[in-house]
Amino acid sequence: MKADNFASVVARFIQALKVPVTSKSVREQLLIHPDYGTFRAISDVLDNWKIPNAAYCLKFDQLADVPTPYIAQLKGAEFAVVTKRSERAFVVSNEDWRNKSLTIEEFRDSYSGYILVAEKEAHSAEPGYLSKRMNEVLESIRIPFVIACIIFFLISFFALNSSYLRSFNARITTLLLIKTCGVLVSMVLLIQNIDENNPLIQKICGAKEQRCNAILSSRAAKITAQLSWSEVGFFYFAGTWLLTLFSQGSLNYLATIALLNALALPYTFFSIYYQGVVAKQWCVLCCSVQAIFWIEFFLTSNQLFHHFNFNGWRELYLIFLLLAVPVIMWIFVKPYLAASKQIAPLQLQLQQFKFNRNRFHQLLEQEANYKLPDGMDTLILGDPDAKLTLTMVSDPFCGPCAKIHRTLEEWLPLRSDIKLQVVFYTPSDEDDERNKVASTLLSLQDTENDNYLRKAMHDWYRKRKFQKWSKKYRKDIHRNTQHMLNMSREWCRMAEIATTPTLFLNGRRLPKGYQSEDLRYFI
Structure with a gap:
């Protein structure tokens, strides 16, 4: 699969x-x-x-x-x-x-x-869908946006430098269009070099026959282990495209393009021979490249007899610079593209290793079991008699604690066999707002139902603004909550809690590398 x-x-x-x-x-x-x-x-x-x-x-x-x-x-x-x-x-x-x-x-x-x-129901949906969908759309238009910006800058450049536009005659315009086709085909070939299973390649060449892959993955498709004919083709088309674009009708530029095209023609015989005689398969993309080479030849062949007449080194330097731009760009971009191809399968392998149930439970069993002492009261959400106990050590003003609370809030209501037990790790100062939030929630557990307590926690972790929240929820404290918080503090020290949040499953600390959102498929 x-x-x-x-x-x-x-x-x-x-x-x-x-x-x-x-x-x-x-x-x-x-x-x-x-x-x-x-x-x-x-x-x-x-x-x-x-x-x-x-x-x-x-x-x-x-x-x-x-x-x-x-x-x-x-x-x-x-x-x-x-x-x-x-x-x-x-x-x-x-x-x-x-x-x-x-x-x-x-x-x-x-x-x-x-x-x-x-079957879809009325409440079937992903929480936070609109914002996530917006991010997905922005990510999908990133590359088209960059391309559109490049096109805009090119159009602006030529609009502000009308002399370039006046130098475009019918032959140069036709040549530029042919070069553009060559750049596009060579870019598709580069995609195949990076990812031979790319859907675009399969649609062009035919996923079943795999003819393009057979040719492009053969030894004949490479000059060296690090350089393929596809890359050389991209260097040629992209470089000469830039020469054509900025030639301004210069005969030296056009003669250079004609000379490079003539030097490339012997490769077309080799390619056709290899496909037809050796491999006995035809690659649509490869044949397209050869056709473009010969169309260029008929457009530029009369420039082969032009005598080069460079006025100093400036024009020669610009020609080499334009030809070198695609090469330099590819040297920097290729490693990142090659690495990106490896990320997806490596990520899948890593996730399959991490999310192996047996491995998770083996690591969990290796953790020390920290039981809560008798008489220590905590905040309980869910069925108190549930088979599984998820304990979260939390600081009411802790940002990551709020994030984990939101995660647990999404999927714990779907599980009647799990209860969430919150242990507050707060300072000893009774006037500290963290103490006041914790004591309020513990008191609400005595006087209100589970849904009201969930709402109070949700409202707190959503904004963590004490004055406004306390006006709504901080009522009479019905018991000695400070004694409970002192016991919680001592237990946290005994359990060597260094940071919040810290999660425990049935008394065992969650193994390193696992987060709250990972638990839903293990328990």
Whole structure:
């Protein structure tokens, strides 16, 4: 199973259900699940966003009664979203297909026998969806925005320097368009060099035949271990594109372009020979490059007989500078692109190692067990008799504590088998506002119900403005809460609490490297 298949299918399924959840959140939540790549992972993630769901093992003939959309597991451990079904076909989507129609026979041959169905409810949604969606949109337009800025600056430059525009005749304009095509094709080839499974490459070349990958991944596609023909092609097209753009009709510039093109032509014979005779496969992108070379030749061949007449070193220096710009740029950019390709699989491996249930529980068992002493009172949220106890040592004015509280507030209400126990670690000064907040919450536990206490904690951690909050919630203190806080303080010292927040699960400190948001899939 390809990593992008699993996340893409779940994201498309949620979109088909019309539940407001960002694709980024889908990927992040699936990635940290210990059972990544299974229906259990999908079910747990859907539960996070209050989307009722269930998985079934059904024979193919039973699918006629299943309402769409649903996720079907295909043979080969891959998944697809079934968005529509008719008497003749299934309409499915995945990371490569968008509402692709498969015949009944095609779908039957690939169906594994397992599906997952879900239904949107009124409260189904991702908390904070609007802000997360805005961030996702801004991230998606970052590269187009940069490209648009470059185009804007180029247009502005030529608008302010009209002499450049006057030098553009029909032949130079045509040559510039051809060079632009060459730059675009060579950039696609560079993408293949970095990521051979890129969807753009597969769409251009055909995902099944893999003809482009077979040619571009061969030994003949490289000059050295560090330099490929694709990179040389990019240097050529990008460099000569800049020469054409800034030539101002200079015959020396055009003659240089013609000479470089003539030097590149022998490569076209080698490429065609290798594809047709040796590999016996044709690469659409490679053939496009060769065609562009020859079209350029017919446009510039008459400049080959021009005698170079450089007026000093300035013009020669500018030619070398323009040709060197793409090379220098690529030297700096390539390592970052290569590293980015490795990040996703390494991150997946790291997450699968970290979120291994057996490993987590082994590490947890190695931690010391700190039981609360008899008579020590704490703040309890949830069923006091719950099987699992999550203890959070908190400082009311601690920023990270507020963040963890918000995280726990999202998913703990979904778990009736877990109670949250809050131990306040506050100063000994009774007049300290941290003490006052803690004593107020402890007092509310005696006089108010669980929902009121949750609201009081929510309101506090949302803004942490004592004066305003105390007017609403700080009432008569009904018991000796200060004695309780003193006991909590002594226990924190005994447990060697150095920072807040600190989390304990059933009395054992959470192992290093694990956060509150990681717990939902372990317990």
